[in-house]
Amino acid sequence: MSAAYIVTGTTRGIGQALAEEIALRGHMLFCISRAPEMQTGGRRNYMCDLRDPGETSKVMSRLMNDVPHASCSDVVLVNNAGTLAPIGFLENHTPVQMSDPMQVNLMAPAVLISSFIRESDRWGASRRIINITSGAALHPYAGWSLYCAAKAALNMLTRCAALEQEIRPNGVSICAVAPGVVNTGMQALIREAKDTDFPARARFLKMRQEGRLAEPAKVAALILDLDAGGKFQPGGIYDLRRVEWKEGKPHIEAMVI
Numbered sequence: 275m276s277a278a279y280i281v282t283g284t285t286r287g288i289g290q291a292l293a294e295e296i297a298l299r300g301h302m303l304f305c306i307s308r309a310p311e312m313q314t315g316g317r318r319n320y321m322c323d324l325r326d327p328g329e330t331s332k333v334m335s336r337l338m339n340d341v342p343h344a345s346c347s348d349v350v351l352v353n354n355a356g357t358l359a360p361i362g363f364l365e366n367h368t369p370v371q372m373s374d375p376m377q378v379n380l381m382a383p384a385v386l387i388s389s390f391i392r393e394s395d396r397w398g399a400s401r402r403i404i405n406i407t408s409g410a411a412l413h414p415y416a417g418w419s420l421y422c423a424a425k426a427a428l429n430m431l432t433r434c435a436a437l438e439q440e441i442r443p444n445g446v447s448i449c450a451v452a453p454g455v456v457n458t459g460m461q462a463l464i465r466e467a468k469d470t471d472f473p474a475r476a477r478f479l480k481m482r483q484e485g486r487l488a489e490p491a492k493v494a495a496l497i498l499d500l501d502a503g504g505k506f507q508p509g510g511i512y513d514l515r516r517v518e519w520k521e522g523k524p525h526i527e528a529m530v531i
């Protein structure tokens with residue numbers, strides 16, 4: 275029996291690191307990204323722009339149909355894709371600019387969670403969902419209003435969906451994990467922002483200068499280890515900066531459960 279992982283946003287950053295680590299561990303990998311469709315060995319990519327909920331739903335149905343669930347011990351969906359754009363004060367955004375981060379950070383995970391739960395209902399595998407959230411879900415930043423709002427809503431979506439699954443036999447385990455401050459394109463975007471659009475920019479420049487950014491490969495391995503070790507409880511909201519090591523193994527307490 276093998277494990278199958280479905281990961282969104284695998285073209286770069288944490289998603290790419292997750293994909294590489296999952297492949298390295300010999301698991302099956304189903305990616306959803308804006309890269310062209312491809313299949314090599316145990317890895318497939320399904321092309322999708324997550325701003326479009328209709329397309330997202332169709333792509334996920336096709337993907338779920340391709341998962342060889344009868345031979346899977348575990349099937350895990352990682353809602354990783356995210357966008358911080360547009361950075362800036364609300365009065366400077368167009369309606370379309372405001373819609374994109376809500377679609378990618380909130381609606382796409384909602385659509386994918388819904389489809390995953392429904393379409394894997396009769397599968398015998400252990401079914402789990404990890405939503406990649408952010409510390410910004412709990413901490414407000416001027417200039418990130420839509421990102422903060424979407425991630426806060428993603429946390430609550432996680433908690434409500436987990437409650438719904440609690441009363442189901444063989445329900446899906448759903449949690450959210452904030453990865454900390456990670457050395458990806460998203461951080462580069464933050465450092466490149468204008469101070470007028472993002473007044474806290476200097477704090478992020480300093481963190482980079484002081485070498486305090488986590489590397490995506492380490493973050494990816496940690497998420498997979500914690501999940502495989504059964505450390506994520508249903509409905510739990512986790513922050514990877516709170517990981518403690520005991521006898522070489524990672525442990526984490528939920529911030530909210």
Ligand SMILES: NC(=O)c1ccc[n+]([C@@H]2O[C@H](COP(=O)([O-])OP(=O)(O)OC[C@H]3O[C@@H](n4cnc5c(N)ncnc54)[C@H](OP(=O)(O)O)[C@@H]3O)[C@@H](O)[C@H]2O)c1
Pocket residue numbers: 282283284285286287288289306307308309322323324325353354355356357378406407408409452453454455456457458459460461
């Ligand atoms: N880096 C951090 O410090 C940090 C901190 C807290 C939380 N996070 C969260 O961690 C997750 C990964 O972030 P990251 O730092 O790896 O970001 P990143 O380097 O900017 O990568 C974002 C990924 O999401 C994909 N994506 C964005 N919009 C999409 C769309 N419309 N359709 C399909 N894919 C789309 C991107 O694909 P394209 O290449 O096609 O654009 C890319 O693969 C996000 O949920 C983010 O909110 C990151």
